[in-house]
Amino acid sequence: MATGIILQSTLTCPHCGQVTEETMPTDACQWFWQCPGCGAVLKPKPGDCCVFCSFGTVPCPPIQAGDACCG
Known part of the structure; x- marks a missing residue:
């Protein structure tokens, strides 16, 4: 996982x-x-991969890293 991931x-x-x-x-x-x-x-x-991408203030770690989500 890349550094700087929230x-x-x-x-x-x-x-x-x-x-x-x-x-x-x-x-x-x-x-x-x-x-x-x-x-x-x-x-x-x-169109969203997880609840964090839909309802959170920060997208999930794979999206933050520029990867496809695991969905």
Whole structure:
């Protein structure tokens, strides 16, 4: 993994607005995330590879490195 990769991203639930800081995995894409506020299970928007690319403040590590995501 390239240096300078940010592993922290803040996810915002589009249903209730809950904001949660999460650590992104470096060895797999995260396709689902359950909001701790309302319990909604988020999945990536069409065209995005993971929940961090759809709902996070920072895209996933493979995208940051300029690679294709693991999806």
